[in-house]
Amino acid sequence: MSRLIRAVIDTQALRHNLSTIRVRAGSARVMAVVKANAYGHGLVPTALALAGADAFGVARLEEGLALRAAGIKAPIMLLEGVFSAEQLGEAARQNLELAVHDPFQIGLLENFPRLKRLVLWIKVDTGMNRLGFAPSEFVGALARLRALVAHEIRLLTHLACADERANPMTQMQLTRWREATRGLNYPTSIANSPGLFGDAQVGGDWVRPGLALYGASPFSDRLAGDLGLKPVMTLTTSVIAVRRVPRGERVGYGGVWMAERDSIIAIVAAGYGDGLPRSFENGAPVLVGGVRAPLVGRVSMDMIAVDVTGRTDVRVGTEAVLWGAGLPVEEMARHAGTIPYELLCSVSQRVPLEPR
Numbered sequence: 001m002s003r004l005i006r007a008v009i010d011t012q013a014l015r016h017n018l019s020t021i022r023v024r025a026g027s028a029r030v031m032a033v034v035k036a037n038a039y040g041h042g043l044v045p046t047a048l049a050l051a052g053a054d055a056f057g058v059a060r061l062e063e064g065l066a067l068r069a070a071g072i073k074a075p076i077m078l079l080e081g082v083f084s085a086e087q088l089g090e091a092a093r094q095n096l097e098l099a100v101h102d103p104f105q106i107g108l109l110e111n112f113p114r115l116k117r118l119v120l121w122i123k124v125d126t127g128m129n130r131l132g133f134a135p136s137e138f139v140g141a142l143a144r145l146r147a148l149v150a151h152e153i154r155l156l157t158h159l160a161c162a163d164e165r166a167n168p169m170t171q172m173q174l175t176r177w178r179e180a181t182r183g184l185n186y187p188t189s190i191a192n193s194p195g196l197f198g199d200a201q202v203g204g205d206w207v208r209p210g211l212a213l214y215g216a217s218p219f220s221d222r223l224a225g226d227l228g229l230k231p232v233m234t235l236t237t238s239v240i241a242v243r244r245v246p247r248g249e250r251v252g253y254g255g256v257w258m259a260e261r262d263s264i265i266a267i268v269a270a271g272y273g274d275g276l277p278r279s280f281e282n283g284a285p286v287l288v289g290g291v292r293a294p295l296v297g298r299v300s301m302d303m304i305a306v307d308v309t310g311r312t313d314v315r316v317g318t319e320a321v322l323w324g325a326g327l328p329v330e331e332m333a334r335h336a337g338t339i340p341y342e343l344l345c346s347v348s349q350r351v352p353l354e355p356r
């Protein structure tokens, strides 16, 4: 019997994607975004595999500390910054770069006038209305930060709709950005993965890719392969039962799927307890023994059922791939009404991550 569910991590694909990103980024530097356990790929092993990145981006202090504890010396930015004096002290001790997006955070810095020199990324809100200073507030925020010790100041913004290639929002945000930063001479960063691989000339001295590193496309009309990216995670498991289901019988909870013919159903060891969305629709493909077979019935906690009628090669132990090599995660996301980001981040704790 081959092994049950695991996420095989192709570190060579990670490095390949980083070099594809480098080509795309031109002279811009690359901050590899490894928040949320590196989008489910394992924070520390991913960062170690991406040692060629110019910096790492994480959402929260604990993630930055974990990287430092693993001996990573590269610059690390906290994309949400810090929220208390204790966090600021810890971030300073560990040499973490900070996003500054709220007057509260400026206040924290002002309370430590003798703090060591830090890299501060001031976030300008150009239309996403999530984090950052509105252009009208930005001037004042910048003045307050410049009045402190000589911290190194950089500027960033975040794009809300760059994954929709034709959405005019991106141009609107870029216009607001140019107006807000005109005449200023600080290093800048704008592009996430869709900003980097989209049609707009986004620019900036740093790019901040996450999803693209992991070999998934942020666009609904392009697969990773079209962008020169290779899938990093292959979520793979095994068939644990093969059974005949006579015509008219139903499969799984709620009996939502009925056999229209005498069928052969393979039971596969993967369920929502592993992070599969329960919303996977009937007909979603599963790669059983390298061939696509449709999901039937509801996703259970530990199992799914797949229709392999007409096949003679499927038996207990046959490999079943949920997404990854040969089955793009962005395609699977569509079958669950979600985005590849969510599928990758949802892989649960009980699924071992295995370098390939």
Ligand SMILES: *Cc1c(COP(=O)(O)O)cnc(C)c1O
Pocket (backbone or CB within 6 Å): 033, 035, 079, 158, 191, 192, 193, 194, 208, 209, 210, 211, 212, 218
């Ligand atoms: C998560 C994040 C990114 C990376 O986004 P992708 O779409 O995964 O490339 C970049 N910048 C910020 C501020 C983020 O929060």
